[in-house]
Amino acid sequence: MQEDYNVTAIQDKWLPVWDDLKPFDSSRKDDTRPTKYVLDMFPYPSGDLHMGHAEAYALGDVIARYWGQKGYNVMHPIGWDAFGLPAENAAIKRGLDPRAWTYENIAQQKASMRRYACSFDWDRVLQTCDPSYYQWNQWLFLELYSRGLAYRKNSNVNWCPSCQTVLANEQVVQGLCERCDSVVTKKSLTQWYFKVTDYADRLLDDLSQLEGKWPSKVLSMQRNWIGRSQGANIDFAIEGMNQKISVFTTRPDTLYGATFMVLAADSELAQELASAAAPEIREQFNNYLEEVKKANDIERLATDRKKTGVFLGHYALNPINDERIPVWVSDYVLADYGTGAIMAVPAHDDRDIEFAKTFDLPVFMVVDTGEEDPAVSGIATSGDGVIVNSGELNGLSKSDAISKAIELVEVKGTGKGAKNFRLRDWLISRQRYWGTPIPIIHCDKCGEVPVPAEQLPVELPASEGLDLSPKGTSPLGAASDWLNVNCPKCGGKAKRDSDTMDTFVDSSWYFLRFLNPNSDEVPFEKAQAEKWAPVDQYVGGVTHAILHLLYARFFTKVLHDIGMVDFEEPFTRLLNQGMVLMNGSAMSKSRGNLVRLSEQLDIHGVDAIRLTMAFAGPPEDDIDWSDVSPAASAKFLARAWRIAQDVSSKPESNFASGDKGVRKATHQFLAGFKEAIESHKFNVGVAKAMELTNHLRKAIDQGVGPADIAVREGAEELAKALSLFAPYTAEDMWQLLGHEPTVALAQFAEVENDLLVEQKGTAIVQIDGKLRDKFEVDVSISEDELRELALSSELVKKALQGKETLNIIIRAPKLVNIATK
RNA sequence: GCCCCGAUAGCCCAAUGGCAGAGGCAGACGACUUAAAAUCGUCACAGUGUGGGUUCGAGUCCCACUCGGGGCACCA
Numbered sequence: 001m002q003e004d005y006n007v008t009a010i011q012d013k014w015l016p017v018w019d020d021l022k023p024f025d026s027s028r029k030d031d032t033r034p035t036k037y038v039l040d041m042f043p044y045p046s047g048d049l050h051m052g053h054a055e056a057y058a059l060g061d062v063i064a065r066y067w068g069q070k071g072y073n074v075m076h077p078i079g080w081d082a083f084g085l086p087a088e089n090a091a092i093k094r095g096l097d098p099r100a101w102t103y104e105n106i107a108q109q110k111a112s113m114r115r116y117a118c119s120f121d122w123d124r125v126l127q128t129c130d131p132s133y134y135q136w137n138q139w140l141f142l143e144l145y146s147r148g149l150a151y152r153k154n155s156n157v158n159w160c161p162s163c164q165t166v167l168a169n170e171q172v173v174q175g176l177c178e179r180c181d182s183v184v185t186k187k188s189l190t191q192w193y194f195k196v197t198d199y200a201d202r203l204l205d206d207l208s209q210l211e212g213k214w215p216s217k218v219l220s221m222q223r224n225w226i227g228r229s230q231g232a233n234i235d236f237a238i239e240g241m242n243q244k245i246s247v248f249t250t251r252p253d254t255l256y257g258a259t260f261m262v263l264a265a266d267s268e269l270a271q272e273l274a275s276a277a278a279p280e281i282r283e284q285f286n287n288y289l290e291e292v293k294k295a296n297d298i299e300r301l302a303t304d305r306k307k308t309g310v311f312l313g314h315y316a317l318n319p320i321n322d323e324r325i326p327v328w329v330s331d332y333v334l335a336d337y338g339t340g341a342i343m344a345v346p347a348h349d350d351r352d353i354e355f356a357k358t359f360d361l362p363v364f365m366v367v368d369t370g371e372e373d374p375a376v377s378g379i380a381t382s383g384d385g386v387i388v389n390s391g392e393l394n395g396l397s398k399s400d401a402i403s404k405a406i407e408l409v410e411v412k413g414t415g416k417g418a419k420n421f422r423l424r425d426w427l428i429s430r431q432r433y434w435g436t437p438i439p440i441i442h443c444d445k446c447g448e449v450p451v452p453a454e455q456l457p458v459e460l461p462a463s464e465g466l467d468l469s470p471k472g473t474s475p476l477g478a479a480s481d482w483l484n485v486n487c488p489k490c491g492g493k494a495k496r497d498s499d500t501m502d503t504f505v506d507s508s509w510y511f512l513r514f515l516n517p518n519s520d521e522v523p524f525e526k527a528q529a530e531k532w533a534p535v536d537q538y539v540g541g542v543t544h545a546i547l548h549l550l551y552a553r554f555f556t557k558v559l560h561d562i563g564m565v566d567f568e569e570p571f572t573r574l575l576n577q578g579m580v581l582m583n584g585s586a587m588s589k590s591r592g593n594l595v596r597l598s599e600q601l602d603i604h605g606v607d608a609i610r611l612t613m614a615f616a617g618p619p620e621d622d623i624d625w626s627d628v629s630p631a632a633s634a635k636f637l638a639r640a641w642r643i644a645q646d647v648s649s650k651p652e653s654n655f656a657s658g659d660k661g662v663r664k665a666t667h668q669f670l671a672g673f674k675e676a677i678e679s680h681k682f683n684v685g686v687a688k689a690m691e692l693t694n695h696l697r698k699a700i701d702q703g704v705g706p707a708d709i710a711v712r713e714g715a716e717e718l719a720k721a722l723s724l725f726a727p728y729t730a731e732d733m734w735q736l737l738g739h740e741p742t743v744a745l746a747q748f749a750e751v752e753n754d755l756l757v758e759q760k761g762t763a764i765v766q767i768d769g770k771l772r773d774k775f776e777v778d779v780s781i782s783e784d785e786l787r788e789l790a791l792s793s794e795l796v797k798k799a800l801q802g803k804e805t806l807n808i809i810i811r812a813p814k815l816v817n818i819a820t821k
Numbered sequence: 822g823c824c825c826c827g828a829u830a831g832c833c834c835a836a837u838g839g840c841a842g843a844g845g846c847a848g849a850c851g852a853c854u855u856a857a858a859a860u861c862g863u864c865a866c867a868g869u870g871u872g873g874g875u876u877c878g879a880g881u882c883c884c885a886c887u888c889g890g891g892g893c894a895c896c897a
Contacts, residue, residue, distance in 0.1 A: 004859095216825075216826085217825065217826070217891075217892075220824070220825060220892075220893090221825095221891095221892060221893085224824085224892070224893050224894095225893090227893090227896065229896075229897080231897085247897080248896095248897065249897060250896095250897065251897080262897090305895080307895090330895095331895085332895045332897095333895080333896095333897075334895080334896070334897090337896050337897075338896075338897065339897095341897095342897045343897085344897090345897090349897070350822090350895085351895050351897080352897085354895090420896080420897085421896095422896055542891090545892090615833095615834095615844085615845075616833070616834085617833065617834060618834085621827095621834095622890090623833095624833085627832065627833050627834095627846085628833070628845090628846085629833090629845075629846055629847090631846095632845065632846060633845090636844095636845080638859095638860095639860090642860090672843090681835090683833095683834070683835085683844085683845095684834095684835065684843075684844080686844075686845090687834085687835070687843055687844035687845075688843075688844080689844090690843090690844050690845075691843065691844065694844090697861080698862095701861070701862090702861095702862090762840075764839075764840050766839075766840085766877085766878065768877075768878080769839085769876095769877070769878040769879085770878090771840055774840065806877080807877055808877085809839095809877045809878075811839070814839070814840095815839050815840090815878090817839075817877050817878055818877080819877040819878085820877095
């Protein structure tokens with residue numbers, strides 16, 4: 001009897017079966033399959049899963065399931081990035097316990113992931129807010145600390161007045177807080193840092209290993225972010241003072257063109273020089289500094305901003321020619337980049353010439369680029385050219401002059417070749433509650449004392465009784481029972497560090513914790529790392545292109561140097577899926593275009609939604625939900641399901657006697673599907689499955705009929721392929737075809753290449769690239785035979801009338817192109 | 822301002838330098854039906870954003886531009 005395809009029924013039917021079978025258990029001891037590690041970026045547990053998760057996990061699942069059906073033991077774990085501000089904000093707003101709020105959301109998301117049939121290994125799960133996880137954050141922090149890679153310093157840090165916490169450079173976007181869009185201000189604080197800058201060169205250079213494996217966009221964003229520039233540090237003596245100004249420049253070739261110097265207004269050196277200046281200059285400087293401090297980054301970054309500054313009354317001496325040049329301060333020079341001071345070469349730098357024009361300072365051309373003299377035109381020239389007015393550098397090209405100038409200052413001892421990075425050290429302290437406590441104890445006598453390893457974890461105290469609302473200092477400071485301890489060194493009274501770690505610390509190494517998610521002995525076992533890591537395929541949003549991926553790469557390199565892993569890049573391949581939009585813009589409640597995932601799943605079923613995500617387009621493109629049709633996906637799945645229902649042959653493993661045409665369609669499908677999935681063209685893979693379905697439908701209704709064994713072969717491969725996108729439907733098809741669960745472990749058939757070889761093919765004849773005729777030919781046809789055939793064609797003869805043949809290109813058996821005059 | 826990516830049918834998207842169409846949506850028509858839905862089938866629709874170039878041959882490679890998206894940006 002023919003049944004109907006019933007989405008709800010098959011979902012209810014198979015979920016418990018899978019729970020029982022655990023097809024994605026990657027820890028079986030006797031497993032001899034080769035390994036693959038497929039990882040989806042773990043979610044933040046704020047509320048239930050949304051459409052974005054649905055896309056990411058659908059795509060990650062296609063890859064994980066594919067390798068499983070290719071015979072690999074696939075580790076595909078999941079966890080929760082569970083610390084962070086939203087839990088606290090929920091706590092503050094609604095009076096909830098952040099811990100309870102977080103675990104409730106995790107439970108809800110976990111249930112949704114099960115329903116969504118994610119092929120996760122449910123025995124490898126972690127939550128970063130568990131002490132069993134974050135104790136290893138603390139352990140790793142102390143490892144870094146012992147190597148000088150974690151340190152504390154006072155500086156002007158980015159401060160979000162709304163979140164009331166400091167932010168890493170990476171969390172400041174266009175002068176705004178990444179999280180709440182408040183204008184970020186500066187505050188002088190003593191904070192913990194990780195010394196990422198020690199790894200700047202390796203972080204940059206190793207990107208070349210990822211070329212072709214990571215999206216080029218992400219590689220270029222990381223390169224931009226690290227921002228290495230090559231040049232020189234050059235010292236300028238200050239006239240009449242036992243003091244010098246050191247500058248970083250990428251253009252030492254223009255040293256003769258330096259006509260003034262500029263110090264960052266908020267630098268220490270500026271302060272110092274101002275103090276040594278005449279009282280009226282000091283006053284001008286102080287007034288200026290006040291103004292500068294008031295301006296925020298938004299104002300400072302405005303492109304049409306007028307140059308401002310103050311002359312300090314001092315003169316510096318150009319080390320290459322002892323030229324006497326004035327020293328100014330301005331806010332267009334940044335205190336925290338390079339040395340906080342520049343030599344200004346107005347002839348060849350846009351900013352410098354603007355400043356020179358504003359304050360009527362001299363412009364002196366030293367590179368002749370063939371353009372008008374900047375001193376006349378008022379436009380700086382920055383291109384290559386011939387060095388002029390520069391003593392021993394005259395006549396050299398830009399790049400030769402750069403080397404030569406470095407040589408000259410090195411000989412004089414007034415400078416040397418240098419490189420500079422845009423990358424700053426990673427500020428990891430946060431003045432918030434819901435995070436990993438920093439495992440340091442401050443003792444008046446002993447200073448910073450690491451918490452001894454055997455006392456880890458330093459558990460976060462209960463939030464009860466603590467005021468979590470942002471106030472600029474950590475809420476933990478008020479947990480006096482927790483805060484006050486004895487110094488591990490001297491036993492005297494001491495206090496715990498009350499800040500918590502940036503949650504990006506948690507996610508910087510979580511992919512390794514999945515190797516041994518429950519170990520109390522080690523963060524992860526080296527042997528397991530050798531077996532599984534690095535991650536073969538990482539899947540996640542491009543929003544993490546800089547922050548998370550850079551930090552994870554940094555951690556991996558540190559762990560490599562410590563000897564804990566033997567690789568230096570954590571994620572061999574990276575796939576960035578696009579976003580799910582609605583009517584052209586990101587979904588949001590306030591915009592009123594929110595599509596609820598749970599609703600979509602109720603209406604169309606899990607499989608149809610997953611399939612829609614995969615079929616919508618290339619995975620890295622955004623999906624506009626208004627452009628796609630989950631109803632059509634459901635319709636297709638029903639059509640495929642009916643194929644399995646119609647197959648009337650008994651299960652059989654030898655398909656040789658099946659209809660050749662149908663077999664050919666199946667094996668063509670297998671070859672094309674493999675190619676499509678392995679190159680991440682999931683939409684094309686789905687299209688090929690649709691094509692096979694159409695072919696089988698026709699074979700059943702109008703061709704060889706449902707009993708031909710080739711139809712069974714096709715239906716079985718179709719079920720296996722659909723298992724990547726639509727696991728419930730595929731499992732049911734597999735059963736209809738007379739097999740035991742689970743299709744997720746069934747292997748794809750080997751492509752029988754014999755079936756793909758064509759006997760006949762279509763040859764086309766072009767004249768000057770335009771199609772004129774085509775005919776069926778034997779694929780073994782020779783070039784000469786094909787030429788004969790083409791030239792004897794009536795259509796070709798007609799088209800060639802009155803034309804002179806120049807050349808005939810033959811690509812047997814497919815093409816003849818006749819070029820004419 | 823600099824860098825990167827994209828533009829193919831009414832829509833979403835395919836196409837190792839070789840017949841512009843694999844697949845889907847929407848559409849038209851037909852079969853089944855008393856009728857409709859569902860199902861099954863058939864059909865139509867663009868010469869690939871614009872202008873040059875390379876080539877026997879360009880959607881595909883190169884150059885310039887337009888539009889859209891993204892990244893970086895007073896980084897010396």
